[in-house]
Amino acid sequence: MEWVETTAKTVEEAKDLALDRLGVDEQDAEFEVLEVPRPGLFGRTRGEGRVRARVRPVQPRPKAERREKRRPPRGAGSRPAKGSRPDEPAGEVPQTEPEEIADDETIVGPAPRPSGRGGRGRNAASSGADAPVRGRARKVATPAEPASSEEPTMNEDVTVEEQGEMIQEFLEGLVDAFGFEAEVGTTRVDDETVEVHVEGSDLGLLVGPKGATLQAIHDLSRTVVQRRASGHHEGRVRIDVAGYREKRREALERFTQKVAAEVVAAGVAKVLEPMAPADRKVVHDTANSIDGVHTSSEGDEPRRRVVILPD
Amino acid sequence: MTDVDPVDDDVDANTKPAANATEVLEYLVRNVVDEPDGVEVHVDDQRASRVQLNVHVAPGDMGRVIGRRGRVANAIRTVVRAAAVRDGVDVDVEFVD
Numbered sequence: 222m223e224w225v226e227t228t229a230k231t232v233e234e235a236k237d238l239a240l241d242r243l244g245v246d247e248q249d250a251e252f253e254v255l256e257v258p259r260p261g262l263f264g265r266t267r268g269e270g271r272v273r274a275r276v277r278p279v280q281p282r283p284k285a286e287r288r289e290k291r292r293p294p295r296g297a298g299s300r301p302a303k304g305s306r307p308d309e310p311a312g313e314v315p316q317t318e319p320e321e322i323a324d325d326e327t328i329v330g331p332a333p334r335p336s337g338r339g340g341r342g343r344n345a346a347s348s349g350a351d352a353p354v355r356g357r358a359r360k361v362a363t364p365a366e367p368a369s370s371e372e373p374t375m376n377e378d379v380t381v382e383e384q385g386e387m388i389q390e391f392l393e394g395l396v397d398a399f400g401f402e403a404e405v406g407t408t409r410v411d412d413e414t415v416e417v418h419v420e421g422s423d424l425g426l427l428v429g430p431k432g433a434t435l436q437a438i439h440d441l442s443r444t445v446v447q448r449r450a451s452g453h454h455e456g457r458v459r460i461d462v463a464g465y466r467e468k469r470r471e472a473l474e475r476f477t478q479k480v481a482a483e484v485v486a487a488g489v490a491k492v493l494e495p496m497a498p499a500d501r502k503v504v505h506d507t508a509n510s511i512d513g514v515h516t517s518s519e520g521d522e523p524r525r526r527v528v529i530l531p532d
Numbered sequence: 533m534t535d536v537d538p539v540d541d542d543v544d545a546n547t548k549p550a551a552n553a554t555e556v557l558e559y560l561v562r563n564v565v566d567e568p569d570g571v572e573v574h575v576d577d578q579r580a581s582r583v584q585l586n587v588h589v590a591p592g593d594m595g596r597v598i599g600r601r602g603r604v605a606n607a608i609r610t611v612v613r614a615a616a617v618r619d620g621v622d623v624d625v626e627f628v629d
Contacts, residue, residue, distance in 0.1 A: 391563060394559055394563070395556070395559060395560070395611075398552075398555045398556045398558075398559040398560075398615070399552065399556055399615055399618070400552060400618065426614045426615070426617055426618070427614065429610065429614055433610055434610055434611055434614045436607075436610075437606070437607035437608075437610035437611050438607075438611055440603060440604070440607040441560060441563070441564065441604070441607050441608065441611065444564050444596075444599065444604050444607075445563045445564060448563075448564060448565075448566070448596070
C-alpha cells in the first residue's frame with residue numbers, strides 16, 4: 222500500500238488533503254501525524270501539519286477462516302484478483318467509492334450495535350476513533366481515549382463478500398420496488414473490492430444527475446450493511462449501474478484534460494465544481510499526470526472541490 | 533428478481549398518488565431501521581403539484597433514518613425523488629416524530 226504525505230496549515234487540513242489524494246473516506250484510511258503546528262507568538266502557529274496516510278489495508282487473514290462464512294455461489298463472473306489491473310498502484314481505483322457514505326455510517330463499526338443507534342452514539346464513536354490524531358493536532362483536551370475500549374468490543378469481521386451479498390440483496394429489493402427489470406450481480410474486483418452491478422435498460426433514474434442517485438444508493442447500501450452486520454468491515458464494495466462508473470471516469474478524465482490545458486494556456490488556476498471524493502480522485506490523478514499543472518482541494522464536504530493550478 | 537413485481541402489500545400501484553415513490557420509500561426505510569414493523573408512510577396529497585410523504589418510525593429508529601448530519605435522510609430523499617419521476621409527481625419526504 223502506498224503512503225501519501227501531505228502538508229497543510231493544520232493537521233486536519235493535511236488529513237483532508239491526504240484523503241482526497243487517496244480518494245477514500247476517513248475511516249478507510251490510516252494516518253500518521255508527522256508534524257504538528259506549534260503555537261507561536263501572537264496566536265500564530267509555527268510549522269505545519271504534516272501527515273502520512275494510506276488506504277487502510279485489509280488485514281490479511283487466513284483464507285480458510287474467512288471462507289467458511291456463508292459462501293455465495295455468485296461471483297461467478299469474478300475476475301482474477303490481481304493482474305486485472307496490474308498498472309494500478311495500491312491506492313487506486315477500487316477504493317474510490319466507499320468514502321462519502323462511509324463517513325456516515327461505517328463509523329458505527331467498532332461500537333456494539335445496541336449503542337450504535339442514533340447520531341450521538343455514532344459521533345462519539347467516531348471522535349473516539351480518531352481522537353489520537355486529532356487530540357494532538359489541535360489542543361483539544363482529549364480525555365482518556367474511549368477508543369481503546371471500543372476496539373475490542375466488536376470482533377466479528379464482515380468479509381467483503383458478505384457485504385457484497387447484503388448489498389446485492391438490498392439492490393434487488395430496490396430494483397423491484399422501483400418496478401424495474403434489471404439484473405443484479407456481484408463481481409470480485411480484487412482482493413479487497415467487490416462490485417455489485419445492476420444491469421438493464423433505462424436505469425438512468427438509478428444513476429441520476431451526475432450520479433447523485435447512485436451515490437445516494439451507495440450511501441444507503443452502506444447503512445444497510447452497517448445495520449445488518451456490525452463489526453469490522455473488510456474491504457470495499459462499490460456499486461455500478463449500467464456501466465456508469467466507467468463512463469463517468471472517462472468523461473471526468475477528458476474534462477480534466479481540457480481544463481488542465483486551459484490552465485496551462487492561461488496560467489490561471491481554475492476551481493472546479495464540487496464533486497464526490499471518488500470523482501475528485503479521478504481529477505487529481507488525471508491532472509497530476511499532466512505537465513504544467515498540479516491540484517489542491519478546497520471547501521468542505523459535500524461541497525469540496527478541486528482546484529487545478531498552473532505550476 | 534427479473535420479475536417486475538412491485539409487491540408490497542399495502543401499496544396499490546395504480547390508484548395512489550406517488551405509489552412508486554411510496555413503495556421505494558417504505559423499502560428503504562425498512563432496510564435502515566431496527567424495527568421495520570414500526571415503519572409507516574402516510575401520503576399527503578392535499579396540495580396540487582407535490583405529494584408529501586410522511587414517514588413514521590419506531591421511537592428508537594429516528595436517529596437511524598436521519599443519520600449523521602442528515603445524510604441517511606438525504607440519501608433516502610434523493611432516491612425517492614428518482615422513484616417519483618415514474619409517478620409523474622414531485623415528492624417531499626418528511627420524517628416525523
